[in-house]
């Protein structure tokens with residue numbers, strides 16, 4: 658079988674299984690078996706596909722047909738300029754969160770330095786991107802999942818950046834001497850209500866950890882707690898930068914204002930959805 662024939666057969670098999678982007682996924686899987694995990698090689702459709710690569714492709718296709726996320730099969734995902742490890746028990750970073758990381762970077766002091774805290778870090782995507790693209794003095798990240806903490810530590814080491822990753826609820830594990838010193842508090846917390854999982858794609862419902870998706874009965878529970886804690890931790894002029902469900906963005910802005918934060922507003926992601934909210938501490 659040639660690479661071209663394998664690509665056509667894989668695309669057809671994924672399409673029949675209802676995978677949303679069969680052609681894109683087939684190409685990624687082929688690139689990975691030909692060039693190695695996460696590789697972006699040019700596929701020469703006339704070349705033969707060796708038996709070892711064909712066997713690996715068959716295994717990957719079986720997994721994708723069962724709707725295992727493509728990123729978990731490949732083992733890593735691109736996030737801004739980083740290549741992050743992903744693992745089954747940790748939320749897979751989404752492209753829209755790259756905008757959140759960019760806004761956190763833009764909110765840091767222009768001349769470098771600054772303290773960044775990221776509760777709900779998951780793979781560590783946002784914390785690692787900020788640490789690698791800006792020059793903060795300190796980046797602290799937290800998560801209640803031990804698997805996420807381990808993965809975020811592994812990703813920080815892989816990206817060769819300093820991120821202090823701690824296990825625990827929101828800001829509880831952050832050193833107390835950072836109260837009033839945080840320049841950017843950035844987070845993509847769980848923001849769905851339990852009933853909202855119904856109707857989502859199998860890749861989300863069956864693979865993303867429940868605690869990464871669902872905040873509680875209303876979806877606001879975790880972001881509300883973070884908003885209430887933010888004024889005690891932010892420096893004067895420091896920013897809270899949060900990813901939210903676009904359906905909840907306006908309500909989140911109102912809650913930020915009610916908590917005493919200034920300039921609360923919504924920002925669009927790359928698809929035009931109001932997915933980011935920001936507010937400032939101080940006059």
Ligand SMILES: C[S@@+](CC[C@H](N)C(=O)[O-])C[C@H]1O[C@@H](n2cnc3c(N)ncnc32)[C@H](O)[C@@H]1O
Nearest residue numbers: 748750777778779800801802826827845847869
């Ligand atoms: C939507 S995921 C976001 C992960 C990552 N920041 C990203 O954008 O890819 C939410 C993360 O919050 C963590 N989490 C849930 N409740 C938490 C809490 N009370 N305190 C800290 N982390 C929490 C979950 O384990 C999960 O890793």
